[in-house]
Amino acid sequence: MTTVKHYKGPVRADGTPINVPKKVLKLQQTAKARNRKPNRSLAGNIFIYSILFLVACAMAFPLIFAICSALKPLDELFRFPPTLFPRNPTLDNFSDLLVTMGQSWIPFSRYITNTVFITFVGTFGNVIVGSLAAYVLAKYDFPLGKPFFSLVVTALMFNGYVTAIPNYLVMSKIGIVDTYWAILLPAIAAPMNMFLMKQFMEGLPMSLIESAKIDGAKEMRIFWQIVMPNVKPAWLTMIIFSVQSLWNAKASTVIYSEAKKTLVYALQQIQAGGIARTGQAAAVTVVVMLVPIATFILSQSQILETMATSGLKD
Amino acid sequence: MTTFVKKYFALRKRNTLIAWEKAKQMKFCYAFLAPYAVLFLAFYILPMLTSIYYSFTYYNILEPAKFVGANNYIDLILNDDVFLKAITNTFQLAVITGPLGYILSFCFAWLINELPRWIRTLAVLVFYAPSIAGNAYAIFSIIFRGDAYGYLNSILMNLGVINTPILWLTTPDYIMPVIIIVTLWMSMSTGFLSFVAGLQGVDRAQYEAGYVDGIRNRWQELYYITLPNMKPMLLFGAVMAITQAFGVCDVPMALAGYPSTDYAARTVVTHLFDYGYTRFEMGYASAIATMLFIVMILCNKLIQSALRKVGT
CATH class of the missing domain: 1.10.3720.10 (MetI-like)
Incomplete structure (x- = not known):
């Protein structure tokens, strides 16, 4: 059975749409087989989404860095070379903050x-x-x-x-x-x-x-x-x-x-x-x-x- | 001539009367609008108008305002070297972060749109979070710190690219690029959300029709179907981008210090901050505000008329 997404027109008894050109049906089938839009090239998708992934990592980095810094004990905050992830994560900074408050x-x-x-x-x-x-x-x-x-x-x-x-x-x-x-x-x-x-x-x-x-x-x-x-x-x-x-x-x-x-x-x-x-x-x-x-x-x-x-x- | 003027005024009178009659019928509209209108006019429009008025005076809050004509503007343009520096910086920032931030917001929104639902939700969060994270941009002062403990310096030194730490935030040549990066990082704000939401609302049937009519790749689809559908959001996003690009103030002040080395991070708004809050020269500060505002409105008009032509 072939159905066309979002198609609301007349259908045959088996659910196949009437009035839909062969070209579209074929495009839809291949698209379904590859699970993507018919007019997208696979190479393009991989290229674009890997760039998007890298950018997303770059966007998230400062915020992750901020959260990690908050979990570092004092000696790790001033370690050289500086690290991203805390080795001994603590909540000391937060409890210190409560004391200061x-x-x-x-x-x-x-x-x-x-x-x-x-x-x-x-x-x-x-x-x-x-x-x-x-x-x-x-x-x-x-x-x-x-x-x-x-x-x-x-x-x-x-x-x-x-x-x-x-x-x-x-x-x-x-x-x-x-x-x-x-x-x-x-x-x-x-x-x-x-x-x-x-x-x-x-x-x-x-x-x-x-x-x-x-x-x-x-x-x-x-x-x-x-x-x-x-x-x-x-x-x-x-x-x-x-x-x-x-x-x-x-x-x-x-x-x-x-x-x-x-x-x-x-x-x-x-x-x-x-x-x-x-x-x-x-x-x-x-x-x-x-x-x-x-x-x-x-x-x-x-x-x-x-x-x-x-x-x-x- | 006189008959023409007379006719004109008669017409105006008639129009006003019709409007007045209509207004009387719609009394409840004004009642509904009144609370908002009063607050809005008092705290958004009135300050803007006062600011324009004070821009023609010398006013330091302690003494009554003294009218000085256009002197503030003349001083600003002809005698204030720091203002020229601020303008250059602001334009540099606005020209790079405004259009780039705007285009990037759109591109990311467009690419995110085709992802499966849960990844999309996550991606929207990742891109949008920096702009609402309060003063989280202060974390960049650790990343770009000038000594060897700075994150970027230590990475570059470990890789052997540099031997001595670079003073990212106090060397005039490096300040601007750093601020541009941070501003871009924060530029996926309300406009970006508007794009994401708008793209979700584009009618799928149009894309299907596009396949049939022989749209070959994603770029054609973008230009012929997506962009024309997104025009209202694009106009809204432009307003947001302009506001953001010309209003840069907190980031340079937090990262490069205030005042910054050699005024390298001075923007129009930090200049205004200087005169308004440090020197209390309100007249002069108001002149800066008025100029900035006029530039912003002109930019907005320009962009809106350019965007109307998109995809048509």
């Missing part, structure tokens, strides 16, 4: 609480406020809506450092410098997340919303009960991106009281402690990179589903 001027749990609080509130606000805006921008045509969205696309290009100075001035004018709001409010308005949400919602059929409207649902109810459950991948993506950026937020320019600093800031202060803390610095690198990477692994398929709609239409 215990000695900080502000109880270390305070930094953790700060980061958890900021991440939680910021992400929550970002998803709600961003989705509300994304919904109307994606599904309704109203005056000033399009120009506003192109402004958001332009804002995707803003670099944190470039706007940091005037941002500080604006924040000091409204008096939120050195409060959590200084981190939270810009994070809630993050253009990237809103942009992704809007692009994803474009794919939602308008008939869904209209039928709810005919049934007498108010806009707010449509948003909560029809729209939001249907864009689950998008708001999961929003959560992940928001968590990633808030976790990495140091905000050293807008927060100056030590008790309000974030965990990453405190960890990087330890990291900057010079050569005596080389081991701990390596441990910090691993701790800091672990959270974003772990969240990405857990939600990869949802993120990719959202990114599939991220394209910019003319």
